[in-house]
Amino acid sequence: MRAVAPWVRTRLRTAPLPAVALFVLVGLTAFLCAAFPRAVDAYEGEGLRHGLAVAAADQSTLQFTAPPQSPYDPADPALGKAVSPRELSERQRRITANLPGPLRADARESAHGVRTQRPMRGHGPGLVELDGGVPAFTLAAQAGLAEHATVRSGRLPAPRAAGPFAPATEAVVTAATAKALGIRVGTVVRIPRGSTESLAVTVTGIVEPVRPAGAYWSVRPVLRTPSYLYTSEMPPQPYWHGALLLAPESAGALLALEEEAEPYWQIAVDPRGLGAHDLDGARGAVAAVESGPVLSELREAVGPELQVTTGLSGIFEEYAKVRGAIGPVVSVAAFGVGGVIGVVLLTAGGLAAARRRSELALLRARGGSMPGTVGRLLAEVAVPAVPAAVAGGALAVLLLPEGRLWPPVVATVLVVVMACGALPLRAVLEHRRPRPSGGRDDVVRARPSRRRTVAELTLLALAVAAVVALRRRGTADGAEQGVDQLVSAAPVLLGVVAALVLVRLYPLPLRLAALPLARRRGAIGFLALTRAGRAPATTVLPLLALLLALVTTAFGGSVLAGVEDARDRAAVLSVGADARVESAGALPKGVAEAVRKVPGVTGVVEVYRETDLSLRDGDDARGVTLLAVEPGAYARLARSTGLGGFPADALRKPESGPLPVVVSPGAAERLGSGPRTIGPLSAALTVRVAAVRELTPGLSDGDFVLVDAAALTGPKGATTLLVSGGSVAGGPLRAAVGGADGSGEARVALRSEERAAFAESPVQTGAERVYAVAVAAAAGYAVLALLLSLLQAAPERIALLARLRTMGLTRRQGRRLLVLENLPGSVLAGAGGVLVGWAVVLVLSPGVDLRRLAHASGGTTLSRVPVELTVDAWSLLLPGAGVVVLAAGVAAVQAWLTTRRSSTTELRVGDSR
Template sequence: MKRVRRGAVKPVSAPWVRTRLRTAPGAAWALALLVALTACLAAAFPRALDRYADAGLDRALTQARPDRTGVLVTAPQPDPALSARERAESMRPERLAGRYGKVLAAVEGAPLPVDRAQSAYGVRTTEGLPVPEPWLPQPSGLPAQFHLAAQAGLGDHAEIGSGRLPRATGGPVTAATGALEAAVTAETARTLRIKVGSVLHVPGVERAPFTVRVTGVLAPRDPDGAYWSTQPVLRKPSLMRVPGPPGADHQHYWLGALLLAPEAGPALLGTAGTPVRYWQAAPRVGALHAHDLSALTSAVAGLESGPGLREVRAGVDPAADVSTDLDEVFAAFGELRSGIGPLVSVAAVGAGTVAGVVLLMAGGLAADRRRAELALLRARGASLRGVVGRLLAETSVVALPAGALGLAAALLALPGARLAPAVGAAVAVTAAACAALPLRAAVAHRAVRVHGGRRDVASARPSRRRTVAELTAVALALGAVETLRRSGASGGAGDLVSAAPVLVGVIAALVLVRLYPLPLRRLARPAGRLRGAVGHLALARAGRTPVSAVLPLLALLTALTTAAFGGSVLAGVTDARDQAAVRVVGADARVQGTDGPLPDGVSERVGRASGVREVAEVGLTDQANAGDGKQKVPLAGVDPGAYAGLAARTGLGAFDGDALEGHGGGAGQPLPALASPAVAERFGTGPFSVRAGDGTSVTVRIALVRAFTPAVSGDDFLVVDRAGLSDEAARPSLLLLTGDPLDAGALRRAAGDAGSVLLRSAERGRYVDSPLQSGAERVYAVAVAAGAGYAVLALLLSLLRAAPERTALLARLRTMGLTRAQGRRLLVLESLPQAVLAAAGGALTGWATVRLLAPGVDLTTIALATASSPVGRAGLRTDPWSLALPAVAVLVVAVGVAGVQAWWSGRRGSVTELRAGDAR
């Protein structure tokens, strides 16, 4: 036990953290709320991206169908040099089952998760065997052909509709077996008129044909599953076409499948169908994750021509082959993700930067609020390390539980995604919150001082070191933006795309902070000659803004720039989809005859449908003979006035309707025509003959050239006045409808069976084909909204920093006769220069960012799902609303906060305010 020297005073250590938290509980709770919210958003962002990416990969695999995504291992029939018994044994299910386990082990070891319930193995023929039964359908007089398949697990994947499952009776099946049993699916039975008890005679090789008796009709339990769809012919027959020269009449025949018992595999050795042994492994779609795409692609490549293939051949057969289209599916999805990722990360980086700045501002506000306290501690001998350590402990007690709470909320709200990125993001936010106050205090109090000099923006002169640092940052940012403009988002500049708005915001913030004092200095002297004191005092107060205002200005500019860029991206995506849809449809809706002209009365019925305002009738001939009769071109006969109005409304090749009117052709003057550039280049401006679908001819002359037209979406077209065509050729076969909203059901009822209906809204929805696209848009919008929210918070924090001083100033001025209205005017005018600077600078920076980065940003991938875009490259354009609304919001918030502060201070007495201000 340690003795205490007599007369010595025991040191009493006050619990610093507990004391500070009790002294300012409001500030502690505010910090905890800020950290929890920021950590939650930071942790939720990567998890949301993972969920959308996984859903997009699932959709890509589902759309690709099992015949492309399944891993199929095939081995040829046994060596003919082997004995008949050995060949038959290798085709039996027992031998195939042993190799099946080795195939699954090789695929899962790749690693590629396998759905064992949908995987299968067996023996099948690779060529169709003609079955000359007269009762089978023969479209061109050709006999139907069948594949024979003995696939394991038939009873587990089908329900018996009638009859029973096939069996192998009468001893072991061999190549010489003369009778077999088989089953067919319900769709095969319905299409090929097969029923239980039907007998088919299948030709053999070096033997007489053997009979196959159908014993059952089966209904697949999961028709779209890999068991049935890896080889689609097992489930449903197909109408095949006999190859022939172009233009010749093609013959057709039916191709189906007969499902044998698994033990009947050796019988296929006696056919000419080139039987093979096969093992199909279905990937487990729910277990595939987008973040493993590189590993999955490598695994598939290894199975097709690498270590995986060697393992398969060692366990199955030296001549075995592995085939799958998974690599193509993965490549297409990877291209989609790589095109969307950099654009989404723009919002993430922008919002993250603003949130980081707000955390730093919160620490700076706390440090300024306790400047006198910390300066006194340093003056009384407290070490810088000790002060920083206690401040770190104080903020950690608040920030660590708040960060853990935010992380837990994100994990609960977004399950089923990776944990590590979310934890890393939450830890980064928590660490920044813990370190903001200690670091700011360490910088401010590294030297012991009691009083500090004025740090007004209008009077302070930046040091040379700061000037060099700012010039270096500006040079780096300008270089990065120029690199992005030259290389583009697809040229390896993805990280630059993400940081582009932040880089431009840094440049703008540094430049504006340097330029901001100049107008204040020039306006200060003229304002002093004004009669009222409010204007001059407000301008003087605005000039006393601390030089640390670069931090909130950076937050505001980054948020406004990100919002402008994000709004422009979303607007560009919307415009690209609208433009692509209208180019395909040609109007708000399209009713086209399924087989020639529409019946009489359809146009009137469609025009009376709900929502339809105007109907443009078009007599469309898809393959009119032009010139020498060897060149085909779509010919559209229209009413010039109505069609010109439609072209103007849709923006598809607007023209003057009077230039298309004419009743020539034949013996009269040539009929004026509107043509595509390709057709105009082909035929020139001279008259030429065009033969319509009914055999009549008309002479036309190209008078107008347009790249697009509503009636035809291709690159070749001719549009003429249908009054110059024959009555048969002028009959409407296409109706272009204008209206909103249009009822698809009513239009289909009005058109009947004679016409097909296509709405622009339905065509537009087809371009959002992947959850990765829609998810990216949602994440983008949420990130932009979060950035805007943090920008408002940054503005509030910057105003809150000066709130005590403003309140005390108003109290002093009221004792000197300042009215409440003048006080409100003073605070509003004082806040206007900074708010106008942020709003104007943000709008200008956002506009410059979009204009600078537009050449390097391609929105085609995120806007359109199809590989071939009907609008070409979807570029970035400036969205006026995205520039104006956030800037106006900044002004409204700044003026509103100043007005509220003036109103609140007016409710309290001047003596109370003066005491509060002096205490602060």
């Protein structure tokens, strides 16, 4: 017989609010779950592109060179053809066409041409000569000069063809080269050409690079900026090295020079479009170009002796290490928030099943089959859940356009499965067999079954295995190992085990607390504890969600706090104070006074620094730095910064006897325990080790010896100023130093700027943002789980309060009853979350590697600072306290709303509440 009305339509019309709530919950959950992998792909892809963008141009380009061209026969037409602009451009086109994906050439920054292999000395009127003699030049005929340079004076070289033995040619130089080497328009530079007449290169113009940091100019930086070279004699003497830029058509003039000329092709890799998922393909492509089948194809297409050099493999390897170290840490947050979301979805399904327990029992009693009931419930839930999940997942893909498509699709499908399966699964578990009504099923009377015991022991074994694996192997430091799922799930497994243990132990404190309350005259306390013990045994799900959220929040807060603490300490160690002013020589006397007048400066410590101090032990190869300071001010600075604090009296110069010094462990080992004479003969010091410290302000690396500045002979001006002041700004400080330092050699470093530089990689900043969002999402879903558990018991509590009010219970007593009834469970969740979160941080700290998250490129400064999980009081205590306060607040609101109504509106004949 055909049904009068379809089941799903009837249910949605009679109960629209639960369907709307489910739509919102599933949509938000699908959005978060789909956005997480897209966000990870986005910041990892940005990190890969950032690594290519900031790498040195000679490392991030593919540099191809052909054998040097020699003018064996000047009459041979093939000689000039080999270096003609057309031939070189055609070969570059072949190289670009044969590049394997995902590598793509950046045509704007790629270049080709002919250049001399080594610098050549050049003579000319007015050229600046240093102690090493006349300057040397690299001659390059590089295509695209007109597009990559702006003419400041003169003109570009004429595009005239020149043979190997042409007597003269034209070139231009950059403004930096012209200024340093004294070149002007019209200067003639003569380059030796063996036994024949030298090549006269006339400078026709001075140009300015359009994009000086681009690969066109930076693969060979000498093309835009001159540098020093040094002679081979002892001592080495410097001389200038610049570049003369010829027209591409004049490349033939380079073939007869003493230093052989070579054709070259610089292929800049375009980072646009490269994503993190392209890393393996890019590494394979680079390997194929360097020494694989692609190189063989290129040699067939370009030349049999084509050579290639690049640093791309090193860039990709470094990025893989950073991503491989940060990925497992981020996956911990993914497992944590994923576990909370899964439990909340199951809790929502359980709440719906509990609300409709009588309806489903009546349906079964009237002959409804279990498969039919499950099918109806599944269709009823799927109608709002599936469109919500699709909308949430699609919104995540639209808002985060970068990344792979299949991870958000899989995440959305998982959300749909859990959201649609929670209610039918709970219905199957409760109604597959008829159950007598009126029986108690609470946390006090419930006895765990054998199956539950086996499941709990299995989870315990998995948690122990995860902890052992994490402490032994740690988070993988390398992309090759990938993310270890068991290791990443360790905090979640510990939270699950802790929740199960707390549920088993929960009845014991209730019984103990009920004994003294039973002897008191008032019934509120005893009734509240009894009611707390009558809570359904299914409250394990909300408790599990709360514990997982609290553990995830505590672990995430510890990760972020550990990273922040390590960066702060590394910045202080690198600078030595809030700011540092230093120079290679002694600072002018007015610099210290000018710095003291800068707004925000609270103190200035003057330090005389001398490197390569001789300890007279025959091992001067290991450098030691001498730091001469005023003991009182320096000791206060060392204590305030936490860098090897010591009492000032340990460093003060005595009236007689050896000079006490504070030294590093390496210097202490070399000096021994007795008096020692150190330093040069003209300024020898007899010292004894008074204290040993690992770190000291003003020196970030290496061994050191601290002495009282009053013990040094002769005037020793300060070379370093360590400035204290948390609000000191870089602009006023640099202006004051620049005004007082006439030489302009003083350098200013700020702790805040050094601190910001540690998070230079988008992989770091992106991972921190994702981690923070995951922690916030876990906290939000924990609040939702708490509200769901309170809503589940609300109807029964309201009915109970109405009955008690008919028996004489006052409104004030009713409110106290509901609040006290909620306290045991909320206190259990809050206190248990704090304890478990604290234990998880302590247990897992040795296996969690945060060095790459704190500083992507590592470095000696950060390597001397421990980077480990740090227990963060705010993320540990605040969420636990919030659980208790929120539970009490919701109970108080429920009681207030209930006591405002009449008792007769809550009680009905036959009501089973």
